[in-house]
Amino acid sequence: MATRELHDCDNASALLAYVGARRTAAARAEADQLAAAVAWAGMHSTDSYDEAATLVPGVEESLTIAGPGAPLVAEFSVLEFAAALGLSSDAGRMYLGEAVELAHRLPQLYARVQSLDLPVWKARRIAKTTLDLPMAGAAYVDAHLAAVAHKVSIAQLDRTVEEARVRFDPDEALARQNAAQEGRHFDIETRQVSFDGCVDVHGTLDLADALDLEDAVARRAHDLSALGLDAPLDVRRSIAVGDLARRQLSLDLAAAEPEDRPKARQVLLHVHLSEAALAGASTDLDLARVEETRSFVSAEQVKTWCANPDTQVIVKPVIDLADHVHVDAYEVPDRLRERQVLLAAHVRVPVVPETSPAGGLRPHRPRRPRWTDL
Structure with missing residues (x-):
């Protein structure tokens, strides 16, 4: 059926079809414009024999517009x-x-992008972050994101690019890490106070310090609720920060028992060794993955955290994910549950209610667990 004009859409279905067709046309136009840019760059590449690529002697120079290995224009x-x-x-x-x-x-x-499976804006967002990667790093990003780029978050895209940088340009990654450490700060805008009496607080912290602060604020906010403070969570968290500053957490006012409260920083490490590491091959920059934050840090950073005298280091057995473990009991052991979580990287929980014969809703009855649901 031919695409209608807007003034011909006399019902809801026709209008939705019109919108869908216009979206497809817009995506096609953006992809074609990107292809035109590539053709223009090829026509004016310094490696091209096209007359348009001839430089004006003494006036015009070749220009680098993309990463290593891309043509100059x-x-x-x-x-x-x-x-x-x-x-x-x-x-x-x-x-x-x-x-x-x-x-x-x-x-x-x-x-x-050309098959309209990936929006131009998202592809450009990825390309912008790979411009300074070596050729091998760009190929790594391309191989790992090509199939999933349309549905993963921007944060995951950035993590993949950063991992490529660490793997294929460790010197630059280390320089960026040092610069980030030098850029840590914590600012309280006490000079910008209005009549409402509230101020803004912002900063950049080391990951371990940030996790410790988050744990302390979350626990104190929970305690305030248990002690009877009827306020939204965000408000309780803001009060908790003030309590930390006044050291009221040291008083025996918490709802939880003192022995239930952690007294020191706890570092829980899941160590995953690559085949190269198992074979004894060394890398320029060893990585340690922090699964709770879906990020990774350098092994040297982990050493710094563990060297803190207030840190409690928990050592757990290394889990071989390629091994086959069998149990003869109905209950799932913790070691096997953790193993399945590491393999699946997600947990599935049944949340769809069932309908009773009378037409109403009744609570969902848990079925017998399967290994994929761990």
Whole structure:
């Protein structure tokens, strides 16, 4: 059926079909514009024999717009393309560079854009973060994100790019880590107080310090609720920070028993060794994965945390995920449950209610657990 114009949509179904068709057309137009940028860069590449790629002697230079391995382009061609898009010279250069980055260094992601399986904006977001990666790092990102880039979060995209940087450009990753450590801060805007008497607090902390602070604030907020404070969670958390500052957590006012409260930092490490590590091969920068935050840090950072005299280090047996463990009991042992969680990386819980014969809802009766539900 031919696509109707908006004024011809006389019912809800026709209007939804119109919207869907326009969205597809818009996605196609964006993908075609990206392909045009790639063709323009190829036409003006310094490696091209096209007459348009000829540089003006003494006036024009070749320009790097994408990562290592991508072609260089004539300087003036960037300005012409930016003008055609109605963008500034800097914005046009960024657009052209991200298009070239996708076509030449992230070909699988570029193919998904052209098949309309991946939005242009998300592909450009990935390309922007891979511009300074070596060729092997860009290939790593392309291989790991091509099939899932359309549905994963921006945070996961950034984690994948960062892991590629650590693996294939460890010197740069270490330099960024040191710069981040130097950039830690904690600011309380006491000079910007209005009539409401509230101030903003913001900062950047080491991961271990942030987890400790989160644990202390969460526990104190829970205690305040147990002690009868009828306030929203966010309000209780803000009060908890003040209690920490006044050291009221040391008083015996908590709802929980003192022995139930952790007295020191606890470090729980899940160590996963790669085949290269098992074979004795060394890497430039060893990684330790923090599963609770879905992130990774350097092994040196873990050593720093464990060297803290207030840290309680918990040592657990290494779980071989390739091994087959059998039990002869109905109950699932903790070691097997943890093993299945590590393998599946998620927990499935039945939440769909069942309908009774009378037409009402009745509580869902738990079925016998299966290994995939652990």
